[in-house]
Amino acid sequence: MTTENLAYDWTYDQAAAPAIDPASDTAAANRAMQQVLADSTGPAPKPPFPGSTAVVLPVDLDIDGQSVTSARVRELTGADEEALAAVPRASLEFFDTILRRGVTELGSAAPTEQQLQDMLVGDRDSLLLAVRCATFGPSLELHGVSCPGCDERMDVTIDLSTVECRGLPEGEHTVRLRDGRIVHLRFPTGADQKYILAEKNASPARVNSRLLERCMRYISTTEQAPAALVEDGAALAQSLGIADRRTLLMYLADHAPGPQLADLSVEHDGCGEEVPLPLSVADIFLDL
Structure with missing residues (x-):
């Protein structure tokens, strides 16, 4: 599955013109140059129309005691593209750079680095999706998708503006372990992502341990016990059975929460078969 980069044709066909010697006829040479520029710089190819820059966050964000549910983003520019080229592609720093440069407001004020780190991953992903749509438009083209029903390959266009964005589930986020204990969870933040991925060359099992370490908040022996x-x-993440961890x-x-x-x-x-297209945030930025 690949995503086609935006490509514009900046080539122009010019008819041959009588040669002008600029040394002997400077004025004619200047007029000819201006005519070439006028003829060759017609209407520029139009990129996809940018999406909306207003964002509704799937989870409330607390800023100085105020509940914030709105944000604003902007289209990425050439300067942003250069900044992104200086960090490893699809790394956490890559996405942090997009957020730092592409998010202009949280609530009614410019976001701070700490606020962006403290946001739940679902809110961060919603902002990343909005920056992508503001920059390239909502259409994402996927080529060579294989149908599981008939093995035929096809091209698919996804409208990212229609992706479901789930809010925070109501109530306590609890899981009962096999021994009857109850673990109270919270969903990871940007700061958690940074912590989880800080250990270089960690195995998937180690990454899962670090995720659970950060997201298990409370534990009780029964529903009635405090x-x-x-x-x-x-220590708790490593002591749990593999089945409980999973x-x-x-x-x-x-x-x-966040875009699904x-x-x-x-x-x-x-053939009428439903073709799954599981994407990640990294997939929607293949244009960069």
Whole structure:
């Protein structure tokens, strides 16, 4: 599955003109140059119309005691593209750079670095999706998608403006372990992402341990017993059985707020089969 980069044709066909010697006829040479420029710089090719720059956050953000649910983004420029080229592609720093440069307001004020880090991943992903749409438009073209029903390959265009954006599930976020204990979870933030990915060359199992370490907040022995603060999340994450760990991780994945890019699918006109198109935030920035 690939995404086609935007490409414009800046070539022009010019008819041959009588040669002019600029040394002997400077005025004629200048007139000819101006005519060439006038003839060759017609209407510029139009890029996709930018999407809306207003964003409704899926989760309330607390800023100085005020609940903030709105933000504003802008189209990325050439200067932003140069800044992104200076960091590893699809790294956390890559997406942090997009947020720092592309988000102009949280509520009614410019965001701080700390606020962007403290946001839930779902809010950050919503802002990233909005920056992408403001820059390239909402259409995302995917080429060579294979249908699981008939193996035929097809090209698909996704309208990113229609992606479902889920809010924070109501109530306590709890998971019962096999021994009856109950773990109270929270969803990860940008700061959690930074912590989780800080350990270089970590295995997927190690990444999962670091995620659980940050997201397990309280634990209780029964529903009636008071919940105790998890003081050593790292030790708890490593002491849990693999089945319990996977149950916790699946809860975080299945209930995460934000744009549900992983749930996208299309129907194949040829055979009627539903074709899953699970995307990540990295996939929607393949244009960069």
